[in-house]
Amino acid sequence: KNEVEQSPQNLTAQEGEFITINCSYSVGISALHWLQQHPGGGIVSLFMLSSGKKKHGRLIATINIQEKHSSLHITASHPRDSAVYICAVRIQGGSEKLVFGKGTKLTVNP
């Protein structure tokens, strides 16, 4: 079983819809990252969280440390949001090695 599980694996939405991508992990962590990988392959870091909630534009990331769960929300989705979204965690007391989820492929249709 992977230490980091993402759901869903694939998600198709219509433009304007509210999107939620989930990340669950089975170990204690000290940091969680949400990354975005566009079809061209480049990776952009969206958020780094250790507690609570962060917001940037139409993106919101939350984390519940007790429940070992994080969500990435996209409001008013747009076709340009189409990408693979990857959750990654830094294990508590561990090294600087991130454990990556397998990613959620999001397609937003116009």
Place this chain on the structure above:
Amino acid sequence: DAGVIQSPRHEVTEMGQEVTLRCKPISGHNSLFWYRQTMMRGLELLIYFNNNVPIDDSGMPEDRFSAKMPNASFSTLKIQPSEPRDSAVYFCASSLSGVREKLFFGSGTQLSVL
């Protein structure tokens, strides 16, 4: 700042040849990471440098892989000799302080070993 700069963007080589990938981190960042991404295994850490010193190289697959960071503005990842199973996208990333800070990724090098 131009961000993390990697070169080349694409590399096609024949099995047995030496391959050198290059990375220039963001100025002022003291942490540098080399990652490899494949369809089968996703993203994996190969090696992590802090202040130019290799801290964790447990992800380096075998002795054919080596990485150096001679100064704060340059790092190389070398594969010698290369094999077809090394075909992947190799990303360099930097941050202010390990993975407790936001990571900034380069555009990646798409390596194909024939």
